[in-house]
Amino acid sequence: MSPVEMMERVDKMAANRLWNGFDMRRIPVAVFDGTSTWLFGHDKPGDRFHPIDGRPDTYLYEGLHDSVRGNSVAVVNGVETATVMLDGIAGDDVSVAASVVVHEMFHVFQSARYAERGGNLVHMYDYPVEDVRQLQLRRLETEAVSRALRAADGAISRKWCAEALKIRRRRYDGLPPEYVEFERATERHEGLAHYIEIRSLGRHTVELPEAEFAPDAVRKRCYPIGCAFALLLDRFAENWSERFAGRHSDLDGLLASVVDAEADPDIGFGPEETDRALRQAENDISDLLRKRRETKRSFYDRTGFLIELRFGEALRLTAMDPSNVHTVGESEVRHSRFVRLEAGTDRIEMTDGDALTESAGKHPLFAGICAVAFFAADEPVIERKSGMIAADHPGLRIRLSESRVTESVVRKIGTNHF
Structure with missing residues (x-):
């Protein structure tokens, strides 16, 4: 292609x-x-x-x-x-590839x-993903949205919409407002672009996974959920996109304004489904913490080389690929595709690689980066000249003043780092 x-x-x-x-x-x-x-x-x-x-x-x-x-x-x-x-x-x-282009064109x-830019990524990485109650309600909300989409009967679909929105209100009552806005802004931005992507393929539904999403896949979930809200609006509010006003129009709010279904005893979740969602949330959060440890361990447990840099004065994260970023600890984040760190004329850019960053403050990414490690399959060369540290390796370019760097090491690694 x-x-x-x-x-x-x-x-x-x-x-x-x-x-x-x-x-x-x-x-x-x-x-x-x-x-x-x-x-x-x-x-x-x-x-x-x-x-x-x-x-x-x-x-x-x-x-x-x-x-x-x-x-x-x-x-x-x-x-x-x-x-x-x-x-x-x-x-x-080719059609699927073209739909991805359409998604980005819509952005x-x-x-x-x-003037829509999506959710503030600061809140993506300190989102309370270990809150069991929040995850339980999120799972029930997603299932209600899925049932609304699957329902062939318009009245039943409308009632499951109302149920999903009711659960969301309960969930948002216990979630700090900055995270509520992160979800809604991401649904507006990425959810609508996903909706346009699907519509460009001639499709009129979106699949929501039966197991829902991992506890920390908050942003990833906003794509199909925002898309689902838009598809449901297509059912219940003709030409609604003409009334959409960007940041002043939350998709769940628009849907709530056109869904006025009365309570139905046959619509909703009983004690068994509610308890199952709670147990699954507890198990999934335990799995998340285990996978974070494994993701960090796998960065080191392979054969190759590490470039390890530590800074006396932190660098700022200025660009990354949010879809390929994984929190592995309170202050450590793994980047498996692209990351850029800068301060003044100092700059590091990884365009195709694997890196582990360490935060200089409370936020794992946006309080400055005090240390970074890059993996390389082949031995890299770091040059020191005229007060600068430089490296040009496939997918990685480093230009740093020596005065900023307190530690710079290239070392060979094998297995069993820990």
């Missing part, structure tokens, strides 16, 4: 009206195919991109362009652009139309 084939499929999808005012043909896209970065539909590509003969509005840059670091949105020569990495798309179905539209 080539970027050209994928974008030709996007052009066909653009014929369908998916959202009021959303015109895919007006949104530029950058695609990295593993060798080069392709740029489509950009009015000001700049000198670094070269035109492709016979393909107007298509440009090529040899290598990975600085702006492309994942399936996301980036500014390319002053213009917000949807970005996609082909190796980040599972399978070789560009959301930014321009609603």
